[in-house]
Amino acid sequence: MSVSFTALRRPAIAAILAAALAACGGANSSEEAGAGETKAADVEIKAGTGAMSDMALGAEDAPVTVIEYASVTCPHCATFHETVFPAIKENYIDTGKVRFVFREFPTAPANLSIAGSMLARCAADKGGQDAYFVILDALFKTQRTWIGSATPREELLKIAAQANMNEADFDACVKSQELLDYLNENITEGRDKYAVQSTPSFVVNGQLRHFSTVDDFSEAIDAALEKAGE
Numbered sequence: 485m486s487v488s489f490t491a492l493r494r495p496a497i498a499a500i501l502a503a504a505l506a507a508c509g510g511a512n513s514s515e516e517a518g519a520g521e522t523k524a525a526d527v528e529i530k531a532g533t534g535a536m537s538d539m540a541l542g543a544e545d546a547p548v549t550v551i552e553y554a555s556v557t558c559p560h561c562a563t564f565h566e567t568v569f570p571a572i573k574e575n576y577i578d579t580g581k582v583r584f585v586f587r588e589f590p591t592a593p594a595n596l597s598i599a600g601s602m603l604a605r606c607a608a609d610k611g612g613q614d615a616y617f618v619i620l621d622a623l624f625k626t627q628r629t630w631i632g633s634a635t636p637r638e639e640l641l642k643i644a645a646q647a648n649m650n651e652a653d654f655d656a657c658v659k660s661q662e663l664l665d666y667l668n669e670n671i672t673e674g675r676d677k678y679a680v681q682s683t684p685s686f687v688v689n690g691q692l693r694h695f696s697t698v699d700d701f702s703e704a705i706d707a708a709l710e711k712a713g714e
């Protein structure tokens with residue numbers, strides 16, 4: 485059964501897909517690619533409120549900034565968040581060494597990827613950034629269920645309830661042209677500024693990297709910390 489979220493406007497979706505539809509797991513090397521290295525302070529973190537802001541964890545003055553570009557429909561992204569991210573969070577984010585920013589970069593099926601991303605961001609309007617990461621975590625943990633369902637909208641509504649969002653909240657969320665435009669801006673920046681082409685991709689102090697293990701990620705962060713004099 486083909487499912488279409490009719491509330492998502494076709495021209496806006498087309499604009500996003502024209503900007504970038506990433507390949508999930510398309511890069512698996514830890515080597516740098518495409519972006520120049522900068523200091524953490526030079527990496528722009530987008531201030532704002534609710535859905536219209538960068539979703540970030542960790543100290544604002546952390547010496548290393550990591551931006552993850554990922555898709556809620558990408559199995560490799562879900563695996564990263566289940567097997568690698570917990571150790572990175574414990575060892576670097578919670579200890580004040582890393583500011584970790586999550587930005588969406590859609591993969592197929594595009595309509596579901598965009599709807600899930602919008603849902604997570606709208607949760608931040610309800611409960612702040614903590615609510616965003618609750619929904620993001622749920623989307624990754626139940627990825628196979630809601631993507632593979634004949635009625636993915638119903639599955640997404642179940643996830644939305646974790647942030648106290650009802651059906652009306654959900655429908656209003658996926659109708660938001662403003663939010664869709666914001667996502668499109670993030671996608672375009674990831675492609676044009678950092679050369680992101682696949683998910684998950686990581687920008688470590690301005691440098692595009694790809695990791696699949698805790699050790700590879702830790703090694704890159706430790707190197708960035710050393711350069712920052714930490």
